[in-house]
Amino acid sequence: KIQLDTLGQLPGLLSIYTQISLLYPVSDPSQYPTIVSTFEQGLKRFSEAVPWVAGQVKAEGISEGNTGTSFIVPFEDVPRVVVKDLRDDPSAPTIEGMRKAGYPMAMFDENIIAPRKTLPIGPGTGPDDPKPVILLQLNFIKGGLILTVNGQHGAMDMVGQDAVIRLLSKACRNDPFTEEEMTAMNLDRKTIVPYLENYTIGPEVDHQIVKPDVAGGDAVLTPVSASWAFFTFSPKAMSELKDAATKTLDASTKFVSTDDALSAFIWKSASRVRLERIDGSAPTEFCRAVDARPAMGVSNNYPGLLQNMTYHNSTIGE
Secondary structure, three states: OOEEEOHHHHHHHHEEEEEEEEEEEEEOOHHHHHHHHHHHHHHHHHHHOOHHHHOEEEOOOOOOEEEEEEEEEOOOOOOOOOEEOOOOOOOOOOOHHHHHHHOOOHOOOOHHHOOOOOOOOOOOOOOOOOOEEEEEEEEEEOOOOEEEEEEEEEOOHHHEEEEEEHHHHHHHHHOOOHHHHHHHOOHHHOOOOOOOOOOOOHHHHHOOOOOOOOOOOOOOOOOOOOOOOOOOOOOOHHHHHHHEEEOOOOOOOOOOOHHHHHHHHHHHHHHHHOOOOOOOOOOEEEEEEEOHHHHHHOOOOOOOEEEEEEEEEEOOOO
């Protein structure tokens, strides 16, 4: 068995799955059986090289006030694959329809194209039900297919899930794995980040320590009605956005990434809208997930959970 990363032990992560869907055009429908066969052979090859991908996440030592310790333990020989033929389903998307619509999230219904929902809702998602490390679903639609890969979030973050998918792709092509890839896939998760010696908890982790509820605390505002909205940025717009952000940097900041600029733009835009109904002195906080691999000197191919949050505070008016 493999003990999960320290960050992967968070109970909230152990009940959810992260989902990545990949789209492929298929011009000849007669190739679908070959696609399934190739995929299953690649998955078998991958599981033989990295057996834990066919395992499940299980917590041990749970007791009152103790969430226990979670491990990847043996489950099956090969991860489960669901194959759905949606070509005759009028509610299913088509490759051409998705392309024309710009691939909106509304066309990726997890109830249809995913082997499991993101949240533990529905049968088979109880605390005692198995939590496979990965689950996969091949969806045949008119003009192509959607491959959805679900990753158990305690076992991997999105960067780790990407590494797993890339190696699965190599296995499907029968390409050999490199020594570095195999080393990264099997790094000791328990010791990947060393503990600090003689550390005393300070204000730097205030955001990440759950505080007990206090009777008569701050009143909770009734949320206004809201709806989902999806928007895209062209490569040209992203480049212009970064250029604009770079020109306004203060002397203490040497560099911002495109993602930094986009994140700040979204935070600023959302805050501006709220000025219509919230006082400008009201506090606002922007929480952002970051990949800690580069900072910790860990391979980008490391498949575990090595992300954390950064927190930024301001007022709505600022």
